[in-house]
Amino acid sequence: MIFSSKLLNDAVQEFSKLPGIGKKTALRMVLHLLKTEVGQVEAFTEAVITMRKEIKFCSKCHNISDELVCAICAQPTRNKQQICVVENIRDVIAIENTGQYNGLYHVLGGIISPLDGIGPEQLQIESLRERIIHDRAEELIMALSPNMEGDTTIYYLVKLFKDLPVRITTIARGISFGGELEYADETTLARSIARRLPVENYVQVGG
């Protein structure tokens, strides 16, 4: 696309770097902002840059956080003996939106994927072990995407933590194999947390 305005062109280029945004959609957004009041456009850009510069990662669970410890870890009513292990922060948001879970989380920052060159050493596994011991965790709920990499990660963690007095469960298979956790609907996701199984059963049934 050719634009007679460099200012317009620059803004469209920047928007089209966002995931899933083509040139036509980027142009729609930019023209929308062009009609929006300056104050509101400033609010938009301020929110974006402040978020990028000031957001932190929780020192306990590695979830995104406005403070050193995230709002979930800091909440006194949460069950601190229950830790839900997830791949990334999108999964935390998805489970929080079900409103059915009252424990804490642990964000691994990925899952074991030899094809992508991601091994256990790149994930937040050492800090998970420390948390299990320090917080006397009773249950680890594996809420990982139901695919090969998710399974590999679960088996790895089960083996690694077999000396610790913690029960390891996984969310129920309500989500189709190969599906992405973050796109599951809330009912399916909530049910799969409620009907979680001990890992032994899971291996027999789903393996």
Next chain:
Amino acid sequence: MIFSSKLLNDAVQEFSKLPGIGKKTALRMVLHLLKTEVGQVEAFTEAVITMRKEIKFCSKCHNISDELVCAICAQPTRNKQQICVVENIRDVIAIENTGQYNGLYHVLGGIISPLDGIGPEQLQIESLRERIIHDRAEELIMALSPNMEGDTTIYYLVKLFKDLPVRITTIARGISFGGELEYADETTLARSIARRLPVENYVQVGG
């Protein structure tokens, strides 16, 4: 959606104000920016706010412009006796992208639409008359969306300018009735400019 981070929440809220962007898409974009380098996020917000604050409207054709007179009006190789009348700047961009038109534009800023309360007095019609006279325009090409409002606007302008020595044409009907000009593919749009008809013929055939 509930987010444990206010900073994240604010950014998602702002993104979801953009046209066609729901909460899930907004979150995808924000998480993408969270992984992007600070410098690049600054480039993004800078481009957006600079565009909004510094963009002007061309004093001649009312197209968006970085200067007082837009790059199209300022280009010496353009045919100044040919004026293409369009509804908005998106249509200018669409026609420019065909690479088939070498005249100037006139952005009306809308089309006559009694249902939406838009009458001729809200459009840039007076300045169009001045331009026709001042620039000794030979041809006005009506490139308006082929629907009721577009037709109404064409008839109004034909009547209004009947005392002026200017030929009024419309782009050929290659686009289906009720379609939106800005979404037409470049070939159809280019052809409809090349095969434009005098308004008399257009009324007989298409009316």
